[in-house]
Amino acid sequence: MDLKGLSPAQSAKMELKHPATFELIPDAYLMVFGSDSKQYRAVMTEAAREPADKTADIETVYAKATERLAKLIAEIHGLKEDGKDISDPVKLLTNYPWIRDQVDVFVMRRVNFLQKA
DSSP states (O other): OOGGGGSOOSEEEEEEEOTTTOOEEEEEEEEEEOTTSHHHHHHHHHHHHSOOOTTOOHHHHHHHHHHHHHTTEEEEESOEETTEEOOOHHHHHHHOHHHHHHHHHHHHOGGGGSOOO
């Protein structure tokens, strides 16, 4: 068996789903880096090198994790806030936790980054 076809891509298109109905939101998607990507490894290496702040409250820790996750978003397509395109991934994930949850799950599922048969 040739394993080359089973090597995950660095990034993939993540289509967004409505938080209540789970239906795909037309023309709304993100390009995200997966857990096998160089970008993911760089973000995790940076996190590991940071000294632990044992006095940080849960909101501070959550915000830092959100910033790290935002670094895995390469592109934002079809999302607006007050009629303006959203281009800041930290703001996107902070203001819309349901999108943050979808990105977090998508990034960790290797199958999302494998070639489709």
